Amino acid sequence: MSGQPVDAVVDLPGVSAWQWVPGPERPTLLVAPEAPSTAGRTTAGAEQTFVDGATAAGDAAVAGADLSSLPQLSRLLDEVALLAMARVLHRARLFRDGAKHDTGQVLDVLRVAPRHAWIVRRWLSTLVIEERLRYDPSTGHHHDLVAPDRVGYARARRELDEARRGLGYPPSMTRFFVATAERLPALLRDEAGVQELLFPDGSTDTAEGNYRDNLPSRWVNHAAAALIAGGTHSSGGPLRILEVGAGIGATTRPVLNALAGTELDYLFTDVSRFFLTSARTLLGDRPGLRFGLFDINRPPLGPEFTPGYRDVILAANVLHNARHVGRALAALRELLSPDGLLVLVESCHEHYQALTSMYLLMSPSAEEQRWFTDVRSGQDRVFLSPAEWVDQLDAAGFDPLPVLPGNGHPLADAGQRVIAGRVRSNLARPDPVLVEATLAARLPPSDRPERIHAVDRVMSAPTTVPMGEPR
Template identity: 60%
Template sequence: MTGARTDPALTGLPGVTDHHLLPGDPRNTLLVAGPPPQAREIPAADADAADRAADAGDASVRGTDLAALPAAMRQLDETALLTMARVLDRTRLFRDGGRPSTDDVLAALAVAPRHAWIVRRWLRTLAAEDRLVTDPATGRHHCLEVPDRRDHARALRALDAPCRDLGYPPAMTRFFRAAAERLPLLLQDRASLQEVLFPDGETDTATGNYRDSAPSRWANHAAASLVATEARHRAEAGGLRVLEVGAGVGGTTGTVLDALGDTPVDYLFTDVSPFFLRAAKDAFTGRPGLRTALFDIQADPLPQGLEPGSQDVVLAANVLHNARHAGRCLAALRELLAPGGLLVVVESCREHYQALTSMYLLMSPAPDERAWFTDLRAGQDRVFLTAAEWARQLDAAGFDPLPVLPPDGHPLTTAAGQRVIAGRVRHHDHRPDPAAVRAALADRLPPTAVLPRIHTVDHIIRTDTPTGATR
């Protein structure tokens, strides 16, 4: 199976009108779609739930000066720009009229190949901010604007005020400074950002980012409201079944559990790392109905012990940007949901320069990873999707998207870009039957061939589809 659309083994599959073969390890994934579903408006109950979620988000940041947040974010980003320029200047390639290529810069900094994308983003970002000139004809860079060492040190010391405005605890401010100081070593993989983020195994710094900051607080309370509303709607059916994937330090978990109160719930807290499962057992000990398990969003859910249609809600806070193919991941999660089930996603939907000198180092591919993103981000040196891209991905994977929160024009949308994107499993009678597709493939392929994972979707979004393009 080559993956080409004309491969005879992939043509004429039962119920399939379009397909896309994705390379994978240890096996490929085949996305199959049938006739497109009928478009429909957001049901009134879901629109009302979104309105209540927005109210819950606003209530969580009452007393916070939201008007001050854009300036606070800009100060963090400005400090990051200074840090980028200082690190690049240490190569000495830009001095005395130097015009290095990107490869020259990467070599001089001895950047680990998996982190090269970050430095490429630095060069583009500095050029966009008029701190660097890039010759479009040659791709060479020159005229780097380098801050004085004392100005850079002063900017790092001044991070307390903007971090405080954003609701970050002092530990997060120390993390930003420590990452800036170790940045050359971090880029070379001679130091680990995990050690900076989780000093001595403590999770306070990460918790400050994912729970305590104003943008996270708003998003977590909005997401919790959506889950609690779903619990009320399903009260007659018994306890709510919730799967949280990539739960990490539990920054969203605690808020959701508080919103559920005494509601009977089977809450499965999962992450790819045993470290976070141990922390969750300590943090949420005694909570009725809470279980923990390992779960990898990149892998097939079924061999990991989860059954199709076994969940009422899937919650994914600040994790799905790690999915190597967003559409494949969303399709797999949809299949775990019961009919009419709810997916609640919290994601950063815009890039912040501060992350380019800190958190982004956690998002680079693993040293032994042969491919990175294989969806619309392929070859773009970016991690995050926009809110519109996420909504389109949910639609293609078989969800009816709810209104994205906060709504456009909200102060937090402008300042932070942290959004809540939810979708309800769409009823669609004409999706292909995966079992029938698998049986047809088994008949066409040699007995020794490894059959791909098969996920049904409502539309195919190919990697060569330009951002914002229609189907």
């Protein structure tokens, strides 16, 4: 499609607002009714009861751990990352002897692959915030890098293992963080891949340390499991759960344990067959558990994805990969029953350590022409804040539940949060079938949307910045 056919979507039946969302092939159309009032929405008493139970389950999972030391330990991880960033710049002879460079020059000297350019931009802004680098907005030049000395870097690496132990990571995580720090120039040039370091010889031990074994992950995984177990469903049959982006099953296992004795129809999905093979080995003997492929950035197709069928959808550490969160949430809501529950586990706080390791897994693919097209567009960021997630759930047609752990909890600042919502079923939305029929009379097939999703409201997004463009 050469452009968005604005005239064709005017006066669509029941539609007062709409948004074209770019897709891998053709765009998706989001349509909304008159903006509903959000005043007075509260969590019902029954909902609050199992929200409190989820908090208790998370606390029990980390009982005995010294949570008061977590901010200091997290800062140790971040310090190693800051030194690693500065070390890459210094060893490339950038900013030496008073030299000044703009962002484009830094990217050129490091020979950064366009898809990873956003990471180096984040390095520069982070080093400025931390007063390790200076920036002149009048010229766009960076200068006066605080170069790490060998003694300080070696000390920080030793402290990294102390932080790793205190946060509950396995020893493999120290090796992973050190390995990525040492290979950063090659990783940025796409001459090496983080996957080989995260899954050495096909082992998932390091990934399990990142998503399961550490204290923040342990808390949210068990809280999410309790939230699902404490919810109700009215189908009269098995509890019908769809897990998307299930990965190594770090959240799956606590959920299955919490639902022991419950009849299940549990579809474990991921975009990669690698994880499905691993999961079959770890989880395959549970009655009612099945496995399949699912990509959150493509329309869910096939009998396993019948609209209105699922009681619960679980998405742990995956939905931030959606190129447009609103579109992904709308598609998931359509798969849920009228009282269905969506449970997300998401990182809502950026740790500098991720900028030198896990973020390299989150860059767009080399062939993608654009990256995020939602509220993150052009902002060089992956994660949403808790408030943004709540707003996105509300716009997509969910009644959000309180974000866990709540503000003031010792683990709130660790960043991992459980974000959940019930399907809002008391609002009249546009009928996608009727909208599709109307557009069929107005547009040729090539200009029609690939999918039409009804939402409660559409949310504007900044202009998309092409990947690799210096800013």
